[in-house]
Amino acid sequence: MNQKVNSQEWAREKIRSAGLRATPARIATLKVLHGSESPLTHAEVSDELQNLEIDKATVFRNLTDLVAKNVIRRSALGDNVWRFEIIKESAHKPDSHPHFICVDCGSVSCMEDVELKRTSTSKSPLFERITEIVLRGHCNECA
Numbered sequence: 001m002n003q004k005v006n007s008q009e010w011a012r013e014k015i016r017s018a019g020l021r022a023t024p025a026r027i028a029t030l031k032v033l034h035g036s037e038s039p040l041t042h043a044e045v046s047d048e049l050q051n052l053e054i055d056k057a058t059v060f061r062n063l064t065d066l067v068a069k070n071v072i073r074r075s076a077l078g079d080n081v082w083r084f085e086i087i088k089e090s091a092h093k094p095d096s097h098p099h100f101i102c103v104d105c106g107s108v109s110c111m112e113d114v115e116l117k118r119t120s121t122s123k124s125p126l127f128e129r130i131t132e133i134v135l136r137g138h139c140n141e142c143a
Contacts, residue, residue, distance in 0.1 A: 007031050007034065007035075008027060008031070010034070011026075011027045011030040011031050011034065012027055014030060014071055015027065015030060015066075015071070018066070018069035018070070018071050019069060020065055020066075020069060023062075024052075025049075025052075025054045025058050025059070025062055026062045026065070026066070028049055028052055028054060029045060029049065029054075029059060029062045029063065029066070030066065030071070030072075030086075032045050032048045032049060033045065033072060033084060033085060033086050034086055036085070037109075037110070038085070038107075038108050038109050038110055039073075039075055039077075039083030039084060039085040039099065039108055039110070040083060040084055040085070041081050041082065041083055041084075042056070042059060042060055042063060042082065042084070043056075045059050045063065045084065046059045063084050066084075067084070070087060071086070071087065072084050072085060072086055072087060073085055073086075073087050075099065075132060076132075077099055077101055077108060077132075077134050078101070078134060078136075079101070079106070083108060085110070097110055097111055097112045097114060098111045098114055098132075098133035098134065098135055099111060099132075099133075099134050099135070100134075100135045100136075100137065100139070101134060101135070101136050102136075102137070102138060102139035102141075102142055103136050103137065103138060104138055104139070104142035105139065105141065105142050107139055107141075109139070111135070
């Protein structure tokens with residue numbers, strides 16, 4: 001079985017197991033996010049699906065539905081744009097990682113190799129739980 005079929009079946013099963021109908025537009029939306037190495041905006045997902053004639057409103061509804069069912073995560077990284085990414089399953093650790101935003105070009109990168117430990121959030125009495133960590137700086141291409 002080729003990778004395209006595997007990706008299609010993976011997306012279909014992920015959507016169905018979340019209790020949603022696996023429509024062609026939802027499958028395509030999830031496949032776009034699955035194929036990305038960084039979180040994508042609604043506009044970026046819509047652009048990727050333009051050739052399939054899936055309108056922007058449908059893309060937004062599908063992103064919202066997938067967030068509500070904890071299939072994908074919606075992050076606000078301080079630039080007034082929501083970004084979406086797959087919540088990766090792991091038996092060993094929760095899927096939480098910081099993001100890096102380049103202050104010059106605006107690129108967003110997942111920092112999945114940075115491990116956040118439970119004790120990292122319990123050192124201060126000022127907060128109960130950290131939900132996002134965003135680092136800003138200059139990426140290698142802009143530095």
